[in-house]
Amino acid sequence: xxxxxxxxxxxxxxxxxxxxxxxxxxxxxxxxxxxxxxxxxxxxxxxxxxxxxxxxxxxxxxxxxxxxxxxxxxxxxxxxxxxxxxxxxxxxxxxxxxxxxxxxxxxxxxxxxx
Amino acid sequence: xxxxxxxxxxxxxxxxxxxxxxxxxxxxxxxxxxxxxxxxxxxxxxxxxxxxxxxxxxxxxxxxxxxxxxxxxxxxxxxxxxxxxxxxxxxxxxxxxxxxxxxxxxxxxxxxxx
Numbered sequence: 001x002x003x004x005x006x007x008x009x010x011x012x013x014x015x016x017x018x019x020x021x022x023x024x025x026x027x028x029x030x031x032x033x034x035x036x037x038x039x040x041x042x043x044x045x046x047x048x049x050x051x052x053x054x055x056x057x058x059x060x061x062x063x064x065x066x067x068x069x070x071x072x073x074x075x076x077x078x079x080x081x082x083x084x085x086x087x088x089x090x091x092x093x094x095x096x097x098x099x100x101x102x103x104x105x106x107x108x109x110x111x112x113x114x
Numbered sequence: 115x116x117x118x119x120x121x122x123x124x125x126x127x128x129x130x131x132x133x134x135x136x137x138x139x140x141x142x143x144x145x146x147x148x149x150x151x152x153x154x155x156x157x158x159x160x161x162x163x164x165x166x167x168x169x170x171x172x173x174x175x176x177x178x179x180x181x182x183x184x185x186x187x188x189x190x191x192x193x194x195x196x197x198x199x200x201x202x203x204x205x206x207x208x209x210x211x212x213x214x215x216x217x218x219x220x221x222x223x224x225x226x227x228x
Contacts, residue, residue: 102159
């Protein structure tokens with residue numbers, strides 16, 4: 001079965017650079033969630049989109065922005081990167097916009113900021 | 115604000131033994147999920163619990179949900195080395211715009227040794 005695809009899988013950036021993470025949800029899924037997991041931490045919700053509209057916002061820094069496109073893929077844009085942004089970034093997708101419907105997680109993008 | 119607490123955070127088990135991981139949450143929710151994560155990997159869905167009294171079993175793992183007590187348990191029976199991983203519980207939002215996002219517990223690092 002098709003799964004959530006994230007690219008790139010690994011990304012190394014310098015401080016103050018920008019990064020773009022991409023997420024391709026499972027076909028027919030209309031909802032995308034972004035989570036950030038620091039080393040040894042639990043995943044923290046960043047932002048979600050349902051039918052291409054932002055549906056909820058968590059602890060996402062103002063330096064980050066995201067959107068969902070007409071084909072339902074989503075991009076997380078991160079600017080002025082800081083050392084503390086180094087983390088695993090997961091995208092999850094589901095159908096229907098609420099958590100009664102199981103979220104399926106992608107493999108993650110490991111971002112390292114030097 | 116929804117808070118999710120797991121205990122224990124670290125669990126060292128002998129093969130063949132039984133143990134239970136507890137997940138408490140602070141506000142009303144009837145959606146609880148258990149995930150497994152291997153080091154550096156994605157989150158693998160184990161159980162989806164959507165109603166009070168729900169009990170699900172898969173192999174040596176059994177999960178239950180008591181929404182009145184705001185408590186879920188993950189019971190491990192006759193542990194084997196392959197179960198070594200980090201286990202997270204996650205709770206769905208209570209409603210409104212937070213309906214979809216998941217709030218995770220801190221995770222329980224399980225190590226099974228001979």
